[in-house]
Amino acid sequence: MDEILEILEKDGRASLEDIAKLLKKKPEDVRKSIKKYEKEGAILKYKAVINRELVKDAEAEVRALIEVNLTPQKDLGFDRVAERIYSFPEVSSCYLVSGTYDLLIIVSGKDIQTVARFIAEKLSPMEHVKGVVTHFLLKKYKEDGVILKQQEDNKRIAISY
Amino acid sequence: MKNIIAKKVEQMQPSGIRAFFDLVLGMKDVISLGVGEPDFVTPWPIREAGIFSLEHGFTSYTSNKGLVKLRLSLKHFLKHKYGLEYSADEEMLITVGVSEGVDLVLRTILENGDKVIIPVPSYVSYGPVTELAGGIPVYLNTKEHDFKITPSELEKVIDKKTKAIILNYPTNPTGVSYTRRELEAINKVLLKHKVIVITDECYDELTYDFAHTAFATLSGAKENTVYLNGFSKSYAMTGWRIGWACGPKEIIAAMTKIHQYTIMCVPITSQMAACEALVSGKKAVEEMKREYIRRREFVVSELNRIGLICFMPEGAFYAFPSIKRSGMSSMEFSQALLKEQKVAVVPGTAFGASAEGYIRISYASSLENLKEALNRIEKFLKGRIK
Numbered sequence: 001m002d003e004i005l006e007i008l009e010k011d012g013r014a015s016l017e018d019i020a021k022l023l024k025k026k027p028e029d030v031r032k033s034i035k036k037y038e039k040e041g042a043i044l045k046y047k048a049v050i051n052r053e054l055v056k057d058a059e060a061e062v063r064a065l066i067e068v069n070l071t072p073q074k075d076l077g078f079d080r081v082a083e084r085i086y087s088f089p090e091v092s093s094c095y096l097v098s099g100t101y102d103l104l105i106i107v108s109g110k111d112i113q114t115v116a117r118f119i120a121e122k123l124s125p126m127e128h129v130k131g132v133v134t135h136f137l138l139k140k141y142k143e144d145g146v147i148l149k150q151q152e153d154n155k156r157i158a159i160s161y
Numbered sequence: 162m163k164n165i166i167a168k169k170v171e172q173m174q175p176s177g178i179r180a181f182f183d184l185v186l187g188m189k190d191v192i193s194l195g196v197g198e199p200d201f202v203t204p205w206p207i208r209e210a211g212i213f214s215l216e217h218g219f220t221s222y223t224s225n226k227g228l229v230k231l232r233l234s235l236k237h238f239l240k241h242k243y244g245l246e247y248s249a250d251e252e253m254l255i256t257v258g259v260s261e262g263v264d265l266v267l268r269t270i271l272e273n274g275d276k277v278i279i280p281v282p283s284y285v286s287y288g289p290v291t292e293l294a295g296g297i298p299v300y301l302n303t304k305e306h307d308f309k310i311t312p313s314e315l316e317k318v319i320d321k322k323t324k325a326i327i328l329n330y331p332t333n334p335t336g337v338s339y340t341r342r343e344l345e346a347i348n349k350v351l352l353k354h355k356v357i358v359i360t361d362e363c364y365d366e367l368t369y370d371f372a373h374t375a376f377a378t379l380s381g382a383k384e385n386t387v388y389l390n391g392f393s394k395s396y397a398m399t400g401w402r403i404g405w406a407c408g409p410k411e412i413i414a415a416m417t418k419i420h421q422y423t424i425m426c427v428p429i430t431s432q433m434a435a436c437e438a439l440v441s442g443k444k445a446v447e448e449m450k451r452e453y454i455r456r457r458e459f460v461v462s463e464l465n466r467i468g469l470i471c472f473m474p475e476g477a478f479y480a481f482p483s484i485k486r487s488g489m490s491s492m493e494f495s496q497a498l499l500k501e502q503k504v505a506v507v508p509g510t511a512f513g514a515s516a517e518g519y520i521r522i523s524y525a526s527s528l529e530n531l532k533e534a535l536n537r538i539e540k541f542l543k544g545r546i547k
Contacts, residue, residue, distance in 0.1 A: 003451070018528070021462055022455035159185045159195035159505055161285045161333070 004033050005042070012046040051148050053140075061108055063092075063137040064115050068103040068123070069130040078102055081128045090118045101133070112136065173289050178511045181495060185505045192534045194522045195505040197333065199397040199478070203434070204445040207396060210437030211430045219429050225421040227255025227405075228432045234439040235405060243375040245383075251410040254417050255403065255427050255435075259363045260286060262389040262406040263327070265416040266359050267294040275324035280310050282512035282519075284333045284361070296324070302515045307472065308335040308481070312346045319350070325357040328376060331364040334512045334521040335481040336474020338364075341374040348379045358386040363404070364477040366395035366446050369454050371475070377407070384409055394477075395446050396438045401431040453478050456524040460531055464522070467539040468546045478525040481509070485518045487545045495520060502537035 003023055007014050016034075020027040037043040052058040068085070070078055078096055082103060086094035093106040109115040115136075124132055140148050185191060202208075226232065232249035239245040247253050256262040263286060267277065273295040279287045280301045288298040301318050303310055310328075328347075331338040339347070351358055360376040377383040391404025406416060426432075457474065464471040464482045471482035484494045491508035498504050507523075509516030524531060 003455070006451075007455075018459070018532075021459045022528075024458045024462070156196050156198060156200065157186070158191055158193040159182050159507065160197045161507075161511070 002033065002037075004030060005037065008034070008043065008046075049144070049146050053148070060110055062110070062112050062115050063106060063108045064119075065135045065137065066105050066107055066119065066123070067101040067133040067135075068105060069132070070102045071128045071130055073128060081126070084126065085123065085129075088118070088122060090115070090122075169292060173292070178508070181492065181499075181508065181511075184496070185499060188499065188503065191499065191503045191505050192526075192530055192537070193505040194524070194526060194531070194534050195507045196523050196525060198399040198525065199394060199449065200525045200527065201397040201449055203396060203398050203401070204438075204442060206441050207398065207434050207438045211401075211434035214430055214433035219433055221429060223426045223429050223432060225417055225426055226253065227427060228429070228436070231255060231432050231436050231439075234436055238439045239375075239407070243378050245375055245377055245388075245407070247407040248410070252407055252413050254406045254413050254420060255432060256389075256391075256406050256420065257402045257424055257427055258393060258404045259361050259389045259391045260404075261420070261424065262387075262391075262404055262416075263287065263359065263361065264290050264294070265419050266387045266389070266406065266408075266412070267291055267296060267325075268419055269412060269415045270325060270357060271296040272324075274322060276320070276322045278315070278318055278323060278326040278356070280326075280328070280332075282308070282334055282509060282516035283327070284329055285512060287327045287329075288513075291327075297322075299323070300513060300515070303337075304515050308332070308337045309339065309343070310347055312350045315347060315350050319354045319356060323354065323356055325359055326351060327359045327361065329361040329363075331368055331373075331474070331476025333364065333477055334479050334507065334509065334516070336477045336479040337481075338368055338371075338373070338475040338477075340371050341379075344374050344376060344379055348376070348382050352381050352385060355385075358382065360386060360388050362388065362390045363394050365390060367450060367453060367478060368476040369450075369457065370473075373476070387412055392435050392438055396442050397445075397449065398431075398434070398438065401428075401434060403427050403431040403435050453524065456526075456528065456531060459528065460522065460524045460535070463535045467535065468542055469538070478523055480522045480524060481516075481519050482522065483518055484520055487542065489545075491517055491520055498538065498541050502541045504534045504537050504541075 004019060007019055016027045016030050020030045052061060070081055072078055073080055082094060082096065085091060085105060090107050090109055091105050092108050095104045096102060097104050107115055107118060109118060119132060119134060123129060142148060185195065232253050235253065236247060236249040239247060267290055271294045275296050276299045277291045277296045278299050278301050280303050291298045299318055301310065301314060358376055362375060365373040375388065377386045377388045387406060387408035389406050392398040392401065460480050461471050461473055464480060468486060469482035469484060471480050474480055487494055491510045495506055495508040498506065507521040509519030509521060
């Protein structure tokens with residue numbers, strides 16, 4: 001993978017100048033590459049990873065992992081119904097998986113009732129949805145490679161040979 | 162307390178540097194670019210293997226030479242990586258880091274008065290340990306040749322009492338390394354004069370511009386070389402204290418004798434973790450290396466921009482800029498930088514008087530730290546650079 005992407009994947013706020021210095025490129029060329037990736041959709045967006053547990057005024061949020069069983073449609077497979085499901089704003093992630101069910105989706109809402117209502121009123125009655133199994137999340141430890149616990153400081157001694 | 166401490170030990174202390182180190186350790190909020198170890202922690206699979214071994218009750222001594230499993234893994238690792246073939250049984254010893262390896266080999270081969278060539282600036286232990294073993298260090302100054310050993314300079318310092326040379330590349334503190342061709346030329350001189358080669362290749366994985374050449378792979382060199390390396394730098398395992406020595410079986414057998422009486426064996430936890438490092442560490446090593454390469458670019462270009470002339474180091478994680486334009490000595494520069502801007506670097510003179518006019522900057526530090534430190538150094542240099 002292009003090292004520009006590798007750097008940005010770790011730090012979306014890395015500046016053009018820094019990336020250029022790290023990779024011995026001209027800032028202008030880095031800018032062009034990034035623009036190209038953004039245009040092609042290789043870079044979709046830049047966002048902060050927030051640990052909501054540490055945000056005092058964050059609205060409460062309940063998340064559930066939901067296993068969804070589907071009836072595939074002729075010619076379309078699961079894509080059409082998946083689209084209907086992931087288009088709901090409550091659905092933050094949606095994956096087609098192998099195994100005993102078909103879709104794994106992650107749904108969030110401000111409380112259990114909200115999520116339950118979404119499942120009962122929107123998801124379950126949908127055509128082609130055969131059944132759902134819901135797991136409410138209790139605690140987040142690690143998400144997308146980021147550990148949500150403050151890491152301890154480096155314990156190296158300040159100077160050594 | 163008079164006459165209690167043996168004279169050769171009493172004379173060992175590198176005086177001025179210790180005081181500077183104490184100064185650094187006593188200060189708060191210092192950004193340190195003076196650290197000689199990776200800023201990564203040991204990759205989790207390796208740490209986990211150590212924990213697993215403890216949980217399963219691996220708490221005993223091992224064979225003096227090291228766990229058979231580890232030596233066999235190492236044998237395959239070296240074969241695969243360098244095409245080097247060492248017998249796990251007779252030509253290999255697991256040591257407490259390269260440090261122990263250096264001590265063992267010097268004590269094994271030196272008679273009183275034998276000379277050991279040490280290219281300088283160098284890592285700090287070679288000279289004192291040579292003296293402890295009864296040898297005489299002969300310092301070969303490399304400064305005039307871009308900190309590289311040249312065959313003709315080497316030839317000049319060899320005489321009848323020359324027993325060995327200690328080669329460390331990529332080099333701490335300069336970051337300099339050698340291509341295969343350069344090493345072949347050096348090897349020719351050493352073979353001609355039958356000088357034993359002790360190589361400390363602990364930064365081998367951190368070679369950036371060309372492939373690292375293990376000295377023992379050079380033509381005719383293997384029978385003449387004690388090859389030392391370790392897990393510290395490549396796998397960010399400094400605190401585990403584990404490395405290896407490979408070489409001719411007579412030398413390894415003799416080293417093992419000292420090792421069995423002084424150390425017995427390397428802690429088993431470290432040995433178990435090292436097994437895992439050889440099996441699964443490759444990816445982590447490559448990731449760390451890529452990160453170091455980028456920081457090297459960053460640090461060297463910034464140093465040159467702010468007025469400290471710095472060559473591009475070929476390996477390790479050190480930059481070795483000249484501070485001569487400041488008109489200060491290495492020690493004055495380092496002390497003033499620490500006091501005024503709270504940035505710690507190591508004065509070049511810590512690695513031998515020949516490195517006056519230079520400082521060692523370690524880029525084994527986060528980009529954020531490096532940026533802030535370089536900003537502060539730039540401020541420090543304002544009005545000082547001529």
